[in-house]
Amino acid sequence: MxxxxxxxxxxxxxxxxxxxxxxxxxxxxxxxxxxxxxxxxxxxxxxxxxxxxxxxxxxxxxxxxxxxxxxxxxxxxxxxxxxxxxxxxxxxxxxxxxxxxxxxxxxxxxxxxxxNTAKKGDQINDIMKNKEVKLETADYWQLYKWYVLAALALIALIIVTIIFIKWGRKKKSSPVVATNQTLKELDSLKKKKYIEEGNYRSFYVELIDISRKFITRQYHLPADVLLTDDLIQLMKKNNTISQENEKVVEEVFLRGDLVKFAKTFPDKETMEKDFTEIREFVKRSSKDLEFENLRKDV
CATH class of the missing domain: 2.60.120.570 (Particulate methane monooxygenase, b subunit. Chain: A, domain 1)
Structure with a gap:
């Protein structure tokens, strides 16, 4: 008892x-x-x-x-x-x-x-009856001049783009330039002090956004539009990125998704580690491209 x-x-x-x-x-x-x-x-x-x-x-x-x-x-x-x-x-x-x-x-x-609370077939009544107005040539020009000018500007832009693609040199598309640009973006992220302030959500959102843009530029993979699981599967199937770099991308991206939906709360040490590994992955990327070029030559 x-x-x-x-x-x-x-x-x-x-x-x-x-x-x-x-x-x-x-x-x-x-x-x-x-x-x-x-x-x-x-x-x-x-x-x-x-x-x-x-x-x-x-x-x-x-x-x-x-x-x-x-x-x-x-x-x-x-x-x-x-x-x-x-x-x-x-x-x-x-x-x-x-x-x-x-x-x-x-x-x-x-x-x-x-x-959507608006019901299909709802009738909209005019307050006043429409009046017929005869338009002159000048009136039509005033009505549609901006559309005409926009169309001409679009045609000019298309012509300039074709000329640039055909004769211009895309110096900024080289692997070295893409690497240096991404390293500068990572340095800018570091200066925002998200890690020191414990703002893990903003940190991972920007870190993964920078990484996705880098993978798209450097490896020509559609990382900027694919979901994380689809991107990981494509990387493993494509074999362009080394297994070491694949592992870094997979771990950081999956953790970023969990942070985004408030399913995990990483500490400062984890954030520092992920930042360092992404930075090293960016630096190592040139070796992946050298290996890929050798494989194509063989």
Whole structure:
């Protein structure tokens, strides 16, 4: 009997002093551009710190955050996010991680359906009847002159582009220039001090964007339009990039995707390591191209 009472008391105390996370969504169905409210609460903090995605960066891409307010005291944490969606369809707010002390708490996922409330076939009535007006040649010129000028400018641009492609020398497309340009972009990223400030989301977004543009220029792979999984599969199939460099790209890009959707929170050491490895990958890229040229010659 004493053991049973002891067990019950232990469970009551554990429940009373453990952190409890709850979340709620105001509406599951929205009209285009209609605002919605997403609330996350954590109680029983007992003075522990709460770590989560930065302000205005908690929700995925399609959710336009309008207001992100955070209230914290020694006992509770509350985050209210007003958002809107400007595309039709079904969108998911995935599990979101909140680190309380050494514990990781997760919200439940929510599915939001966004509909267009305008009905097909709605009749639009004119306030006044249309009047017929006779136009002269000068009137037509005033109406369409900008279209004509734009068409002439477009034709001129096409001619200049053809001349440049046919006779111009693309000096900036050389591997050395692409490498140096990317190294300068990485140095600029380093100066923004995202790592020192712990702004991991902005850091990985810019790091991967720089890397994608570099892979597109240097290896002529469509890295700027492919999803991460498709890019990794293409690199392994293409064999242009060495296995060492493939491994660096795969690890950093996959971690960047997890950071983007608030599924992982990398520390400063990890961010420094990923930055250094991408920088070394850029420097080593010329060896990949030399090997590829030798293989083509053989």
């Amino acid at each position: 004493k053991k049973i009472l002891f067990t019950i008391c232990f469970l009551i105390c554990a429940t009373a002093f453990s952190q409890i996370l709850s979340s709620s969504i105001e509406k599951k169905t929205l009209a285009l551009g209609e605002t919605n409210l997403f609330i996350i609460k954590i109680v029983n903090l007992t003075g522990q710190n709460v770590s989560a995605a930065a302000k205005d960066e908690l929700l995925p891409f399609h959710f336009e955050e309008i207001k992100d307010s955070i209230g914290v005291n020694t006992h509770s944490y509350e985050r209210k996010i007003e958002f809107a969606v400007y595309e039709e369809g079904k969108f998911t707010i995935p599990e979101l991680e909140f680190k309380v002390g050494d514990r990781i708490l997760k919200t439940i996922p929510y599915e939001i359906e966004v509909v």
